[in-house]
Amino acid sequence: MATRLLFLGSLRESACGGERMVDVPERVDSITSLVEWIAADDPALKAALLAPSVRVAVDQEIIVDRRAPLRGAEEIAFMPPFSGG
Amino acid sequence: MTPTNMVIVRIADAPMDPHAEARSFAERFASSGAIVTFLGQVRGEGGAVDALSLHHYPGFTERQIQAITAEACRRWPLDGALVVHRVGVLAPADPIVFIAAASAHRRAAFEAVDFLMDYLKCDAPFWKQEVAEGKTRWIDPRAEDHEDKSRWRANELTES
Numbered sequence: 001m002a003t004r005l006l007f008l009g010s011l012r013e014s015a016c017g018g019e020r021m022v023d024v025p026e027r028v029d030s031i032t033s034l035v036e037w038i039a040a041d042d043p044a045l046k047a048a049l050l051a052p053s054v055r056v057a058v059d060q061e062i063i064v065d066r067r068a069p070l071r072g073a074e075e076i077a078f079m080p081p082f083s084g085g
Numbered sequence: 086m087t088p089t090n091m092v093i094v095r096i097a098d099a100p101m102d103p104h105a106e107a108r109s110f111a112e113r114f115a116s117s118g119a120i121v122t123f124l125g126q127v128r129g130e131g132g133a134v135d136a137l138s139l140h141h142y143p144g145f146t147e148r149q150i151q152a153i154t155a156e157a158c159r160r161w162p163l164d165g166a167l168v169v170h171r172v173g174v175l176a177p178a179d180p181i182v183f184i185a186a187a188s189a190h191r192r193a194a195f196e197a198v199d200f201l202m203d204y205l206k207c208d209a210p211f212w213k214q215e216v217a218e219g220k221t222r223w224i225d226p227r228a229e230d231h232e233d234k235s236r237w238r239a240n241e242l243t244e245s
Contacts, residue, residue: 009212010223060145083213083224084206
């Protein structure tokens with residue numbers, strides 16, 4: 001199914017765009033495997049997305065365990081540390 | 086459970102009028118003995134900063150701020166609380182955040198506004214770019230803001 005990926009803050013530069021729609025393959029079943037798939041040809045992006053300080057939200061809920069099952073998500077957001085308002 | 090009409094949170098992508106916000110908040114909470122307000126303005130850093138560009142995660146950011154504000158209403162006996170936060174491009178001296186709290190007595194309102202501001206600086210999902218000397222760069226969190234936030238945890242421990 002089509003999933004919206006969001007790259008917030010400075011991750012927008014790393015991902016060459018703040019937003020993209022992707023068709024996530026069945027075999028991609030966790031955040032970690034999603035990053036492996038998105039950044040298969042981009043080690044710098046992979047490192048940026050897997051940084052421990054990056055928070056991930058699935059359908060606008062923060063998830064803590066990046067290995068947890070990922071099914072049917074409509075929106076996944078990668079967020080670098082908040083710089084405050 | 087916190088009644089939903091007590092907490093008002095708005096993200097504004099156009100200039101805000103903090104005086105109008107303060108007036109309408111005070112009218113709304115006319116029966117509260119104490120109204121405390123805070124206005125955060127963009128610092129110009131003596132001319133070093135040309136502009137700030139503030140980004141958020143629409144929907145998610147509002148809900149996170151609502152949760153923090155609802156927590157303030159649980160920790161202190163507030164009649165109501167308001168947070169208005171800008172996003173977009175801002176110039177030095179522009180209002181960036183406005184917070185108001187209403188309570189029967191002043192201590193709760195002062196502490197709640199202080200608490201909300203400390204948490205907004207650390208935990209609210211905003212990302213900031215600074216424009217200076219023709220260059221744009223992303224700004225990292227300040228260590229001091231995280232120290233400020235830990236004040237409230239220490240207070241929690243001593244009160245119980």
